[in-house]
Amino acid sequence: MESLTYREALGRALADAMREDESVFVLGEEVGRYGGAYGVTKGLIEEFGPERLLDTPISEAGIVGAAVGAAMAGMRPVAELMYIDFIGMTMDQLGNQAAKIRYMFGGQIGVPMVLRTQGGTGRSAGAQHSQSLEAYVMHTPGLRLAIPATVADAYHLLRAALTQPDPVVFIEHKALYAMKAEVDLAAPVPDWGQAALRREGGDLVIVSYSRQVHYALEAAEALAGEGIEAAVVDLRTLNPLDFETIRPLVEAAGRAMVVSEGPMTAGVAAELAARISEECFDYLEDPVVRVAGEDIPISVSTALETASVPTPELIAATARRLCR
Amino acid sequence: MESLTYREALGRALADAMREDESVFVLGEEVGRYGGAYGVTKGLIEEFGPERLLDTPISEAGIVGAAVGAAMAGMRPVAELMYIDFIGMTMDQLGNQAAKIRYMFGGQIGVPMVLRTQGGTGRSAGAQHSQSLEAYVMHTPGLRLAIPATVADAYHLLRAALTQPDPVVFIEHKALYAMKAEVDLAAPVPDWGQAALRREGGDLVIVSYSRQVHYALEAAEALAGEGIEAAVVDLRTLNPLDFETIRPLVEAAGRAMVVSEGPMTAGVAAELAARISEECFDYLEDPVVRVAGEDIPISVSTALETASVPTPELIAATARRLCR
Amino acid sequence: MTRDNNGLGDLFREMLRIRIFEERVGELFVRGESAGSMLHLSIGEESAAVGVCSAMKDGDTFTTHHRGHGIFLARGANPDRMMAEIAGKETGYCGGKGGSMHIADMGLGHLGANAIVGGGIPAVVGAALAAKRQGTGAISVAFFGDGAMQQGILYEAMNMAALWDLPAVFVCINNQWGMGTRIDQATKSTDLHVRAKAFGLKAETVDGLDVREVQGAATRILDAARVGRPGFLAVDCYRFYGHARKDKSPYRDETEEAEGRKRDPVAFARAALTESGKAEAELADMEAAIAAEMDASIDYAIGSDEPPLEAMFRDVFAPGEPEPEPVAARLDRVLARE
Amino acid sequence: MTRDNNGLGDLFREMLRIRIFEERVGELFVRGESAGSMLHLSIGEESAAVGVCSAMKDGDTFTTHHRGHGIFLARGANPDRMMAEIAGKETGYCGGKGGSMHIADMGLGHLGANAIVGGGIPAVVGAALAAKRQGTGAISVAFFGDGAMQQGILYEAMNMAALWDLPAVFVCINNQWGMGTRIDQATKSTDLHVRAKAFGLKAETVDGLDVREVQGAATRILDAARVGRPGFLAVDCYRFYGHARKDKSPYRDETEEAEGRKRDPVAFARAALTESGKAEAELADMEAAIAAEMDASIDYAIGSDEPPLEAMFRDVFAPGEPEPEPVAARLDRVLARE
């Protein structure tokens, strides 16, 4: 067992992968000398040098495009997008190139790249540095999507992402970097594409991912004191989506809530709610409830920022009303 | 009554708006001398000149950014994105700038621009020229989204879009341009943000938009011959979303199907299905069914292209099984 | 504030206001009263802001980047409302929604600061197009850092400005660093104005040490833009402190930093004024007055309220338009079934 | 096909193959056998394809744009498999999924054509980076049109290539038009290589009339790239016909078009060969042989099958990986409830 932060676990995953596989390299803004805007790659340049921790100009589209080309030419690039909010500049390279190359070219070649980025609220960083844009990625055929909630997953999902034959968007949460946990990096982990049941409970199934898993667990603790037992599923990857873990739980409980920090409309919560509603229809006693981010930009004001996304209190209060 | 194509109705809307409002102008690739890649602006440059039909370089991000600035400075730009597939290059200007400016700046100013574009399959145009990406827009707070299915709406929705105080993405369907209809442009039209009930029917409610409305109507015709009466709702705008038209119909019928050409996962169909499932839960006899585009890129092969998105046959077959 | 910019005294006062304001922003952060820590101080870059803005006129519009406090002040911003915005307060320019990186004021032609490197650049193309069509005689100026020279959108915007002979100007404040990346680590072509020239713009690079030089170059470039010849100006200066408030620039060489800080446009102007006979007492008075003004802005910010929660759903769309439905309202309805 | 490119005869033969292939593509469309009408013929641009490709070596990689048939042929593509792909058939290079605008072949280093103007450009930065790291000695070449000179991504890519001394080359095939927009209607700076120079690349413009000139310039630029000095080459030529198969270029001046078509690199090379003593009969034989080869490619394409429907869900992800679930399968499950 080791005590690591989410940030450290990510850095360790990159280091271990680079040690094992010469073709792995990291590129992005401030990934080298600076050590990453959130410190994930701190210290790596000392061991791996500036070629494998490649500092780039501020050229997001170019960075992703370069990663695509490098991946096609036999490397395993890990491109870093400093904030997922900048994905708008890269969506052509990501959605029209990386995601479609294998298909358009009839399966001749894949694009085994990882795009590491981070999202979410929590730093009063304002409307262009606080978004949760995973739905854009989930909606794009051809992209895998991993989104770790725990320290162990920060490590294991990133290692797994680095073995995928297809492009993986890997979304960290800025509010989790300092989270610390005791982890056994050698312990068996769920397979890539398999959700983790973080808490059992027969009254309600809460399906979530990333930071909201912790909020859901916090809510579930509070609910347990009131006699409501909520299961909490951490999806870990949104593509592939592990519905087979969700199904039996919902069928048994008859109630489900999905929790996502991203804006509600046409987002990940919509997909999960639609999926559960259609697949578990005959077992549902109540509608599947969506607790998600508001359909508004995020304010820099801490008060408004906090109120713009789900909180443990909102999750618990909603669960109470649902299970009443 | 006049007989117009969808293409002509769009051009007419632009011309009428430009005649009435000096601040309206069109900018985009090939909108002037060429008359638009799909001919929508054909002939307009003769009346309005090259300043109001402004041909631009191939600079999608710059075009949208210029429209943002022009809108803030008191103009009403209609920017054209030749294919919605190119939205990936503009998502920063669209999603981080146009969509958020009013909010970030505390309501000081809006961005009254229209981004006209077109999407969808039907021309064997391949993976980067055939997409239905409306979900990206619908998921972005701050953007309005109009998506006309009929010739009359091609005119009226575009006119209405040009009076909105906020950015509107206006998505045409490439397979509808040649569609002709008798229209009375002066007849009363549903308000902006109001859906249209295109067909009544008590057994099933089909909720759709754009070209799929026609497919749904075609399916409904076939079903009627078999004793199944399906209502068909044309949403017209996805933001605002008119749920109040849908609700009573679904409550009465007890069954709903949503039909969208966009990829199923985390798309518009997911939002609609989730919404109906949660809001009409107690009235539903069957799960809300999603008939949507496959989660795959679109092939240039006509056979694969056609099979990648819903067809009238699939809609009808699904309805039959649902209502059996 | 008088907008008489002919004399160095005025230019100096403007620069000093920026310097002291930025110091107070740092203080706001230290006191835990700023909204977050993403505060980018423009200390060392005052001549760029003041020199260029002194060549601007009423009615001109502009966009800025994440390090734009100084530019906005030089265009006449009210420090109270700026500081309140930086604190995320209701009385700020944007009601506390925007913050340091999204300050704007339509009255002063400020079309907005931007947290996206390069994000605010193309808007000036549209604003200049509008000015040209409307015949207002105004120009539109985009301010950005050297880091944005590597963003493709800049070239799309410059190309359009040149193509359409727009009254647009692109001002690159080259403080030599973009976060931990020195300009020569971001590009081989550090002679920045050459790129703009290649796109057909009237382009210069000017040393930011002497604000009068900046004013001169800016006047040449902006005046040309006013008659339809778009321009580009790079102002060479140095980022005195860290990238954002928490950064201590460990990646920078100490001697380089020491040398860089010697290139202080405020100190240079002060020395020039003293040399030309300005009394020390007069300068000290000016400093004291500005310090008092800026201290007051901190008090104003701290004394102001957070925006009310009801403000949250406002301004997504225009007043009176259908608003996004709050999650709580949806939940109320969905959970209302018995 | 011999890859001996020293003599004009070989260069001519390559150009002629492109010319005749493109004519056959037009025929495929007219016969209603192409997949769609988005067919962009490179007639008039043969010297760019052949001249540059003759300076490339085995192992080099490249990306092309929507008008890339000629380039691919010049790099050794099989016309049968190309034509089949253009017809959307299973036997095509991409199994009928890609089509004219998305043809690729890893064996020949073709990292893909692109339907996004500028979309394929930055991939060569990555491919060149890989080649440099792997020490293969290969270069990577991006081919694109003059329209792409106005896409920001080009400048991001060129800047990175220069910064990292990559074996990358950017080739702009300047056929004077981007759809209905003449180059001077898209930019004020029509001297295209100047822009690349401003980013630190070795850059030239060459007239495409004489393929030997193109070959010479390409050799200079590509050889420099091979030793770490990235380059840019603009090849001036003329788009003989419409933008895509259906376009008749009504926006072009007839005299301009007539003049443009006089700048025919195939005719020019033919005349030069004749002048230097090549027998007419020999040339006619060559033409006949190529015509037969290209006719056969049409037959091959038409005789091939459409991809089977099962192919639809393949290749979204790698074989053996979890595939997207077909809508029909989902519906089957959801509707299976009794």
Ligand SMILES: Cc1ncc(C[n+]2csc(CCOP(=O)(O)OP(=O)(O)O)c2C)c(N)n1
């Ligand atoms: C599109 C985008 N990429 C990256 C960032 C993160 N970032 C913020 S400021 C900055 C450095 C900018 O350098 P420069 O343009 O020189 O401005 P300076 O900070 O020196 O004023 C970076 C990388 C961002 N905000 N937006």
Ligand SMILES: Cc1ncc(C[n+]2csc(CCOP(=O)(O)OP(=O)(O)O)c2C)c(N)n1
């Ligand atoms: C990003 C993008 N914008 C617009 C288009 C539509 N389009 C296809 S080709 C073309 C003109 C391209 O001109 P140029 O680059 O000169 O290439 P050419 O067609 O002359 O070979 C345009 C505008 C596109 N395919 N992709």
Ligand SMILES: [Mg+2]
């Ligand atoms: Mg800088």
Ligand SMILES: [Mg+2]
């Ligand atoms: Mg061209």
